Amino acid sequence: MAEIDMNWYKPKPKYHEKFIQWFLLFCAAISIFITLGIIIILGQESLLFFKEVSIVEFLTSTRWQPMIDEFGVWPLLNSTLITSFIAMAVAAPLGLFVAIYLSEYATDKVRGILKPILEILAGIPTVVYGYFALTFMTPLLRLIFGADTVDIYNTASAGLVMGILILPLVTSVTEDALKAVPYSLREASFGLGATKLETSLSVVVPAAFSGIAAAFILGLSRAVGETMIVALAAGAGPNFTFNPFKAAETLTGYIVRISGGDISYNTVDYNSIFALGLLLFLITLTLNIISRRLVRKYQEVYD
Amino acid sequence: MKKALTMVLAALVAATVFAGGQQEGTKADDGKFAWITESEDGVLPGVNPLEVSGDIITAGSSTVFPLSEAMAERFADEGYAFNITVDSIGSGGGFERFCVAGETDIANASRPIKDKERTAAAEIGREPIEFRVGTDALAVTVSSNNTFVKDVTMEELAKIFTSEKWSDVRSSWPNEKILKFIPGTDSGTFDYFVEEVYDKDPSALLGTSDLQMSEDDNILVQGISESPYGIGFFGYAYYVENQSILSVLNIDGVEPNKANVDAAAYPLARPLFIYSDAKIMKSKPQVAAFIAFYLTYVNEEITRVGYFPANESVLAGGKQAWLKAVEGMY
Structure with a gap:
């Protein structure tokens, strides 16, 4: 009797498959280790900083000038928030409307033209945006409001241009959110006699709300971390002011200026940039976590 | 992050040094500089930039920057075929890189070196020599x-x-x-x-x-x-x-x-300087050559750049310091 080989179904061990699997795991692990490394370095160096500076002063004082022992983060944080909110004031409404147009109204042909143009906008180096702010937006603002009102370096100009920078990001994530709304909802709305505009604004947008919110938060987090535009156009000195036409340095702008000047290692000034970096990291991390939560929430509803 | 960058740079520098001795520049067989030619001023040996090889790294004062850049350009125009870097990072940053990190050959400065910077330099075996190159009116x-x-x-x-x-x-x-x-x-x-x-x-x-x-x-x-x-x-x-x-x-x-x-x-008139070190000038003849070239021709460039010539006696002092630093090699 011919013996049946019971092992016929067992695949031969494919070592190259195993290898590829390990290699891919390794690649995924690298990014995790890099993130961990960044957190550790930021934490370590910030610890050195907070050994010398009380965290209470850091978070409550409104003066920042490390050379003369003034360590209140508010002037820097304040201008970061001002530039970011100005950017959002541009990118949020504009992004939402462009996304509604692209997702609900545009024909394939129009979309085929509009989307690549938006993507080009996203591909412009931020240093170019920085000079655009300095040589176009600032003179424009000074023309409108007067050169005495608007400083040559000011947060409004940086914020407005930053809004253009994050517009493609906000648009594309918002559009994805709108597209994810099932077509049946629109059909139901049309069936009840709603116009296209009513459907878009009262049915699709509310249904995609969490996704849109996620897009805005993602845009905000991008704006908080943006460096080149604010370094060039927003000003190079800490200044606690709520007037967007005045020069005021942001968190990222300060880090760039201080690290550009090759200051001595292991001084408080040097360590201060890590503390600021950690703060920035925590802000953007929080924003990103919130936006992920929101995205997951809206995915759950329709999947 | 900066530290990491410095380490990477240091590793690169080390690698190039190990990779080939030609980076160190050329010396004639008799231990004298190979680039020596007829003297221009009767004090310093003349420099033939065509014979100078090896890269030069300088960094420091943004005030001195236009002057050093002009001298570097002239050096290259007259035949120097390697790279000379002039970084504009501030006098303090320049000394940091020269005295602490030890990555540069020359530090540009718009103020005299501080005692603590000299001490730092001594710790890495460098003894900064001062060369006065001109005067600025702030x-x-x-x-x-x-x-x-x-x-x-x-x-x-x-x-x-x-x-x-x-x-x-x-x-x-x-x-x-x-x-x-x-x-x-x-x-x-x-x-x-x-x-x-x-x-x-x-x-x-x-x-x-x-x-x-x-x-x-x-x-x-x-x-x-x-x-x-x-x-x-x-x-x-x-x-x-x-x-x-x-x-x-x-x-x-x-x-x-x-x-x-x-x-x-x-x-508000103040002196402008460049600093180097005798050991660097001896082991990297290109650095000695550039400084000699700098001191010889600086007064022909300085007015065009926008500064004022230092008075003759301090300039001559710099030349004497150069001669002393590389004694026996010219």
Whole structure:
């Protein structure tokens, strides 16, 4: 009797498959280790900083000038928030409307033209945006409001241009959110006699709300971390002011200026940039976590 | 992050040194520099840039930068075929890289080296040698749209950079905010200004309102020129380059110009230096060559750049220091 080989179904061990699997795991692990490394370095160096500076002063004082022992983060944080909110004031409404147009109204042909143009906008180096702010937006603002009102370096100009920078990001994530709304909802709305505009604004947008919110938060987090535009156009000195036409340095702008000047290692000034970096990291991390939560929430509803 | 970068750079430098001795430049068989030619000034050996090989790394003062860059360009024009880096990072940054990190061959400075920087250099086996290359008249400038300030006293100058409004300094001046644009704290120009105007205490200046600081003098130039109520200071060369958009102030009634700098009448005239080390100059003949070239021809370039020649005797002192540093190799 011919013996049946019971092992016929067992695949031969494919070592190259195993290898590829390990290699891919390794690649995924690298990014995790890099993130961990960044957190550790930021934490370590910030610890050195907070050994010398009380965290209470850091978070409550409104003066920042490390050379003369003034360590209140508010002037820097304040201008970061001002530039970011100005950017959002541009990118949020504009992004939402462009996304509604692209997702609900545009024909394939129009979309085929509009989307690549938006993507080009996203591909412009931020240093170019920085000079655009300095040589176009600032003179424009000074023309409108007067050169005495608007400083040559000011947060409004940086914020407005930053809004253009994050517009493609906000648009594309918002559009994805709108597209994810099932077509049946629109059909139901049309069936009840709603116009296209009513459907878009009262049915699709509310249904995609969490996704849109996620897009805005993602845009905000991008704006908080943006460096080149604010370094060039927003000003190079800490200044606690709520007037967007005045020069005021942001968190990222300060880090760039201080690290550009090759200051001595292991001084408080040097360590201060890590503390600021950690703060920035925590802000953007929080924003990103919130936006992920929101995205997951809206995915759950329709999947 | 910067540390990591430095380490990577150090590793790269080490790798290139190990990779081939040609980076170290060439020496003639008799232990003398290979690039020596007929002397120009009767003191230093002449330099034939065509015979000079190996890269040169310099960094430091943004004030000295235009001068060092002009000398480097001339060096290259006359046949030097390798790379010479001139980084504009401030005098303090330049000394940091020369004395602590030990990555550069030459430090450019708009102030003399500090004792603690000498100590740091000694720890990595370097002994900085000072070469005086010229004189700067620190230029206090306002926008060319500013019509009310032409002349200030030293006392007023001190007051301007710590007051909020122009009218606080002189009652006839407008009741407008003073926007200040000054070099960063790492800059030799900042140190010099604090030393001369505030008796070495930077706290009043740093604690003032509407202060913009940058190691990049062009950012200061742009800020001042576009602000009718702005004021700032930097090396004279940056004023010369932007004369059409800036006005320079007279200090105590003295205009910054060659005659007043030579006569030591301008109160904010200050020396400009480059620093190197005897060991570097011996082991890297290209560095010795560049410094000799620099000292020989600096007076032919300095006026065009926008600074003033140092007086003959200090320049000669630098040449003697060069001869002493590389004794036996020329």
